[in-house]
Amino acid sequence: MLRKTLARMTLGTAALAFSLGAWASSPSTIKIGTLYAGSGNFAQASTRQYDGLKFWAKQINAEGGLFVKAYGKRIPVQLVAYNDQSSTTLAASLYNRLITQDQVNILVADYGSVLTSVAIPLALEHHIVLFDETGTSGKFFKPEDKNRYIVLTGLPTSSQWPKVLANFLHTVGSKRIAILYAANDWSGSQAETLKTSLKALGANVVFYESVPNSTSSYSTILHRIAASKPEVVAEFGYSNNDIAFLQNYESSGLYFPMVFVPNPALHYEVVRKAVGDQAIRHVFSYVAPPLIRYNKEVNYGPTLDAFEAAYAKSGGKNVDLSTVAGYNTGLIVQKTLATSATFTQEAMRNAVDTFSGKIFTLDGLFQVNHEGAQTGESLPVGQVLPTPHGLQLLPVFPLKSAVAKYVYPTPGK
Amino acid sequence: MSLLEYAVLAGIFYGLYFALVGVGLNLIFGVMRIINLAHGDFLILGAYGAFYVFHLFGWNPLWAIPIELVVFFGLSLPLYYLLVPRLQKSGDPEMLSFILFFGLSQVIEALAVFAFGNDQRSIPASVFGGSPVTIAGQVYPASWVVSAAVGMAGITLIYLYLYHTRIGRATRAIMTERSEAVVTGISVHRVSAVAFGIGIATAALAGIFSPFMIGAIAPSLGMGITVTSFTIIVIGSLGNPLGTVLGGLLYGEALMLMQTFLTSWAEMFPYALLILVLLVKPTGLLGKAVRSA
Numbered sequence: 001m002l003r004k005t006l007a008r009m010t011l012g013t014a015a016l017a018f019s020l021g022a023w024a025s026s027p028s029t030i031k032i033g034t035l036y037a038g039s040g041n042f043a044q045a046s047t048r049q050y051d052g053l054k055f056w057a058k059q060i061n062a063e064g065g066l067f068v069k070a071y072g073k074r075i076p077v078q079l080v081a082y083n084d085q086s087s088t089t090l091a092a093s094l095y096n097r098l099i100t101q102d103q104v105n106i107l108v109a110d111y112g113s114v115l116t117s118v119a120i121p122l123a124l125e126h127h128i129v130l131f132d133e134t135g136t137s138g139k140f141f142k143p144e145d146k147n148r149y150i151v152l153t154g155l156p157t158s159s160q161w162p163k164v165l166a167n168f169l170h171t172v173g174s175k176r177i178a179i180l181y182a183a184n185d186w187s188g189s190q191a192e193t194l195k196t197s198l199k200a201l202g203a204n205v206v207f208y209e210s211v212p213n214s215t216s217s218y219s220t221i222l223h224r225i226a227a228s229k230p231e232v233v234a235e236f237g238y239s240n241n242d243i244a245f246l247q248n249y250e251s252s253g254l255y256f257p258m259v260f261v262p263n264p265a266l267h268y269e270v271v272r273k274a275v276g277d278q279a280i281r282h283v284f285s286y287v288a289p290p291l292i293r294y295n296k297e298v299n300y301g302p303t304l305d306a307f308e309a310a311y312a313k314s315g316g317k318n319v320d321l322s323t324v325a326g327y328n329t330g331l332i333v334q335k336t337l338a339t340s341a342t343f344t345q346e347a348m349r350n351a352v353d354t355f356s357g358k359i360f361t362l363d364g365l366f367q368v369n370h371e372g373a374q375t376g377e378s379l380p381v382g383q384v385l386p387t388p389h390g391l392q393l394l395p396v397f398p399l400k401s402a403v404a405k406y407v408y409p410t411p412g413k
Numbered sequence: 414m415s416l417l418e419y420a421v422l423a424g425i426f427y428g429l430y431f432a433l434v435g436v437g438l439n440l441i442f443g444v445m446r447i448i449n450l451a452h453g454d455f456l457i458l459g460a461y462g463a464f465y466v467f468h469l470f471g472w473n474p475l476w477a478i479p480i481e482l483v484v485f486f487g488l489s490l491p492l493y494y495l496l497v498p499r500l501q502k503s504g505d506p507e508m509l510s511f512i513l514f515f516g517l518s519q520v521i522e523a524l525a526v527f528a529f530g531n532d533q534r535s536i537p538a539s540v541f542g543g544s545p546v547t548i549a550g551q552v553y554p555a556s557w558v559v560s561a562a563v564g565m566a567g568i569t570l571i572y573l574y575l576y577h578t579r580i581g582r583a584t585r586a587i588m589t590e591r592s593e594a595v596v597t598g599i600s601v602h603r604v605s606a607v608a609f610g611i612g613i614a615t616a617a618l619a620g621i622f623s624p625f626m627i628g629a630i631a632p633s634l635g636m637g638i639t640v641t642s643f644t645i646i647v648i649g650s651l652g653n654p655l656g657t658v659l660g661g662l663l664y665g666e667a668l669m670l671m672q673t674f675l676t677s678w679a680e681m682f683p684y685a686l687l688i689l690v691l692l693v694k695p696t697g698l699l700g701k702a703v704r705s706a
Binding site: 209223227276 | 419420423427523534545552628673676680
């Protein structure tokens with residue numbers, strides 16, 4: 001009897017000690033370190049992405065914090081964020097500061113591949129998982145690099161984006177395609193994929209050239225493209241490139257049966273307001289959330305409708321893909337910490353694998369491969385079409401995602 | 414051949430516009446020997462002015478011309494008296510102006526972010542009519558023709574000001590030899606303030622057309638435009654407004670011809686041209702003319 005009592009007391013004391021130890025070693029806050037571009041080329045998208053992440057942190061803290069399975073309790077979130085001014089040099093220094101001085105628990109990248117690229121070697125060196133929000137360059141996820149310290153939380157790698165477009169062009173029977181792209185990794189990888197996919201499908205790429213990122217005048221180039229008599233012109237660039245391209249096309253007097261640009265998918269209202277309804281009507285693009293709306297499918301976090309309503313109520317406005325991407329990253333971090341049995345970076349990365357392919361957020365199906373590249377989401381082809389609510393970018397292909405019938409060839413100007 | 418003809422004419426339109434972009438910077442340097450690194454930021458402010466004239470009031474951006482000329486000229490006068498006389502008392506006004514106007518550029522950019530946000534903005538090209546313009550059998554955007562015409566008009570007015578008005582002759586006297594101008598009784602600060610105002614106002618004027626010529630506008634574009642302007646005026650000749658016309662035309666032609674025949678190198682070539690000009694003629698193509706004017 002005495003022996004049993006002693007054994008129970010020993011076990012009880014051990015359990016108490018263990019739980020007290022765990023309590024004592026749990027951090028008072030979960031530090032999430034990130035960067036945003038308050039100025040410069042990426043400011044427009046980066047600030048919106050950061051707004052999305054901030055909104056998620058605010059919501060989580062209002063609920064008492066983030067549930068951390070490793071400690072069995074909710075812990076408040078503390079965002080540590082610095083302005084990198086769209087500079088990769090400054091970003092590299094600030095990422096290093098987040099890791100070494102601020103000792104953040106979670107590292108979240110800034111917007112896009114350019115500002116994410118400098119975080120990758122630092123995350124790898126310090127063995128901290130980089131939650132990559134929108135850095136979609138295929139170079140980040142090469143199997144030969146064996147980098148387990150990166151997770152692309154939303155959007156497929158950019159080299160995957162045009163595959164649906166290539167199938168669409170094949171379906172509508174376009175044979176002569178002109179591809180123009182800005183000389184950056186994001187645009188170049190899309191152009192390369194489209195060219196390769198089209199050639200495999202038997203189409204003829206009649207024009208394939210790059211322009212500098214800073215190109216703001218396309219009139220002369222448009223005349224060169226016209227000389228190659230294409231049925232489709234696909235221009236890949238940043239939003240400043242797309243805006244100048246569409247403006248110059250509209251005022252050029254030229255006509256192509258189809259024009260495709262990528263950025264309406266990312267910042268539809270910004271592009272539409274900049275170029276005007278006349279220039280964007282019937283233009284083709286990708287379609288991404290919030291233009292493609294995930295509600296019924298969502299099994300983790302709020303639906304897109306609920307998110308937009310809550311965001312608007314909190315004073316937020318202009319929800320676009322960047323805002324959704326920032327919020328979605330918060331959801332993936334939330335799920336990671338709710339799943340990871342221990343509070344180590346390796347355990348967190350392994351935890352991501354356990355829920356990969358199983359959760360569907362407002363951004364789409366979250367599914368990553370061994371290298372952390374997003375494979376769950378795909379980008380349908382859309383077209384800017386007139387609706388009772390004005391011009392909207394609507395999914396038109398593949399047919400299972402389509403909510404409208406495409407217009408091709410587009411009406412002449 | 415058709416593509417070459419198109420590129421050559423496009424280069425003239427583009428060049429005339431970029432001459433207008435650079436002429437204000439050159440006038441300020443010629444008269445005051447200060448380098449206004451905030452030049453591009455004033456241009457961007459002018460662009461935002463046109464943007465709001467169009468989007469808030471629904472007016473054609475051409476209405477922004479008289480408004481902005483008055484507003485920017487008016488605002489630049491106190492700015493001149495606040496900054497420039499102090500700069501010129503220093504031992505090395507050129508170098509100090511570099512630093513001071515760089516700071517001003519950063520302040521304007523930051524304030525512009527607060528005021529207008531980071532979104533890229535533009536004005537639909539259709540505001541100048543939906544149809545392009547046919548010239549010599551080639552079809553050009555109407556906005557290019559309007560921008561070039563305004564550019565040419567602006568430069569002509571500055572030429573008339575410099576060569577056919579009393580204050581313009583005083584301005585040229587200061588450009589030639591400031592100390593002698595002082596001795597002859599010219600009110601250097603009054604004349605310089607007017608030149609400073611004209612320089613800033615022409616930057617704003619060029620800004621009105623930048624959505625059509627430079628593409629979408631954003632607060633961060635100012636410094637890049639200043640660099641382009643600087644390239645143009647160095648090619649033509651620092652301190653010589655007429656050299657700016659030549660520099661602008663060379664820049665426009667180089668850019669358009671390269672876009673036609675070597676697209677990937679288009680943005681680099683004007684700067685290669687700058688290096689070439691500096692190696693062959695360090696004072697710029699019209700450098701000598703300004704000193705003997």
